[in-house]
Amino acid sequence: xxxxxxSAYAIYRREMARAxxxxxxxxLSPVLTTSLYFVVFGSVIGARMEPVGGVPYGAFIIPGLxxxxxxxxxxxxxxxGIYMPRFTGTIYELxxxxxxxxxTLVGFVGAAATKGLILAAIILGTATxxxxxxxxxxxLAAFYIMLVAASFALxxxxxxxxxxxxxxxxxxxxxxxTPLTFLGGTFYSIRDLPAPWDAVAxxxxxxxxxxxxxxxxxxxxxxxxxxxxxLTLGFLALCVTIIAVIFRTGWxxxx
Amino acid sequence: xxxxxxxxxGLTKTYRGGTRALDNVDLDIRPGEIFALLGPNGAGKTxxxxxxxxxxxxxxxxxxxxxxxxxRDWRSARARIGLVPQELSTDMFETVWRAVAYSQGxxxxxxxxxxxxxxxxxxxxxxxKDAQIRALSxxxxxxxxxAKALAHDPELLFLDEPTxxxxxxxxxxxxxxxxxxxxxxxxxxxxxxxxxxxxxxADRVGIIQGGRILMVDEKHAMMERLGTTEAVIxxxxxxxxxxxxxxxxxxxxxxxxxxxxxxGGTGAGGGAAEVAQLTQALTRAGIAYNSIxxxxxSLEDIFVGLxxxxxxxx
Numbered sequence: 001x002x003x004x005x006x007s008a009y010a011i012y013r014r015e016m017a018r019a020x021x022x023x024x025x026x027x028l029s030p031v032l033t034t035s036l037y038f039v040v041f042g043s044v045i046g047a048r049m050e051p052v053g054g055v056p057y058g059a060f061i062i063p064g065l066x067x068x069x070x071x072x073x074x075x076x077x078x079x080x081g082i083y084m085p086r087f088t089g090t091i092y093e094l095x096x097x098x099x100x101x102x103x104t105l106v107g108f109v110g111a112a113a114t115k116g117l118i119l120a121a122i123i124l125g126t127a128t129x130x131x132x133x134x135x136x137x138x139x140l141a142a143f144y145i146m147l148v149a150a151s152f153a154l155x156x157x158x159x160x161x162x163x164x165x166x167x168x169x170x171x172x173x174x175x176x177x178t179p180l181t182f183l184g185g186t187f188y189s190i191r192d193l194p195a196p197w198d199a200v201a202x203x204x205x206x207x208x209x210x211x212x213x214x215x216x217x218x219x220x221x222x223x224x225x226x227x228x229x230x231l232t233l234g235f236l237a238l239c240v241t242i243i244a245v246i247f248r249t250g251w252x253x254x255x
Numbered sequence: 256x257x258x259x260x261x262x263x264x265g266l267t268k269t270y271r272g273g274t275r276a277l278d279n280v281d282l283d284i285r286p287g288e289i290f291a292l293l294g295p296n297g298a299g300k301t302x303x304x305x306x307x308x309x310x311x312x313x314x315x316x317x318x319x320x321x322x323x324x325x326x327r328d329w330r331s332a333r334a335r336i337g338l339v340p341q342e343l344s345t346d347m348f349e350t351v352w353r354a355v356a357y358s359q360g361x362x363x364x365x366x367x368x369x370x371x372x373x374x375x376x377x378x379x380x381x382x383x384k385d386a387q388i389r390a391l392s393x394x395x396x397x398x399x400x401x402a403k404a405l406a407h408d409p410e411l412l413f414l415d416e417p418t419x420x421x422x423x424x425x426x427x428x429x430x431x432x433x434x435x436x437x438x439x440x441x442x443x444x445x446x447x448x449x450x451x452x453x454x455x456x457a458d459r460v461g462i463i464q465g466g467r468i469l470m471v472d473e474k475h476a477m478m479e480r481l482g483t484t485e486a487v488i489x490x491x492x493x494x495x496x497x498x499x500x501x502x503x504x505x506x507x508x509x510x511x512x513x514x515x516x517x518x519g520g521t522g523a524g525g526g527a528a529e530v531a532q533l534t535q536a537l538t539r540a541g542i543a544y545n546s547i548x549x550x551x552x553s554l555e556d557i558f559v560g561l562x563x564x565x566x567x568x569x
Binding site: 002004006007009010011013014017021088089090092093094095096097098099100250254255 | 270305308309310311312329330331333334336338340342344345346347348349353357358359360361362363364365403
């Protein structure tokens, strides 16, 4: 398979430059929002809460808050990255260039995932100012964060191709991802929910992601880490397959 | 004759909804030429360019560029093709330099600052290299699009309405730039509404209407074959009818019988000589006249005439 590294790097570099050009919106805004969560739920309310599964409440909510930002931002970044060229017409250049699905994904999705990772690092750094925590499996945590960032950047890419208006672009992150993350055990353990809501909560795929990241942090979670990893990898594979089909058929890209 | 740099056979495009934008188009482009594709709005010019450049999925037919079948070896072919779109589509918040450097990288070329500088200088954009594109005038934005298209040194360049909305002075400047590209060996295909642009620059002209190529020919050959001479003779006294010695010429009376209008000859000449004979015949017949206005038909006259013929129902 042919892969043009220079093309992929050109896309990646431009997308990263776009993020730094809009640093307030891309980086500062989500970090500020997450910091407020840490202050309110971690320091103020968290100090009065019982530990959850042996983990102090302030530390318990870190993986969920991290996931909340990671999912929303990587999805929005990737969707915006491909939607804007479609909206402004600059996609002509990408379509007429000697680049295929691989270069496009490495460029757009790689940049969105990188931005997600930068955000995650800043959020974790910020968290140390408000709560004490230690990561039990740091390497696995880093890998899992990368996996989730890449998966949702791919998802965002699909969203950016599907959307034909700014409204549609915002619907999924705001009306689906954010509520599902809140209800996916960000602020509580799903096992603490009364029946039948504990079972209902597991119909929410985001619950498995939050649980997986929490396991890498504290070695304890609502579902086994293998299940979370398997689901995330499956979601990534599904997104890659959908994007490959989009490029082969030209859906919403080529007339 | 050299092998065509671009060869299109049976190209058809039917959009969803049934609009047939291209209908069995055959076209060969020769290396190093400037080819002007003329046609009214909706004729299929932009669709044809889009099909070659990968923006439009053809419904049928084959496109071969540099000997590569575009359906299979699209990477090799696209790396050698440049496109300047009709719309001013570019990231308005980027600087000129970054925009051109991005295009260079996107097409797989290593970063070459010297080449970017050369392109920007040749397009009089060097002073604006650090300016955001949104701060530039319309003409400069169009030149940025040309700079982006040239960043990977294409051998085949598509210019879709390159001078649309550009003032006369700038248009002439662009013609000079296009001529310089031709001197460097770049093959250029341009679409335009300004027939004088094609008349000024093109080696060959293709006329497209309703998705079909009506005619392709050398510009001079087309003008010789289809061109005519028109002479308007302003008569001193209105004529009731044409005397026999004048009626033998291809003439008619116009505007209250005070004008004698001659249409004849060919683009290769002959018309002017016949007009001279006509004036002698008028003198012999004792018909006085005040002035003669004579001109050869332009490419625009031919273009309008051809399209007019097509619109007449069979």
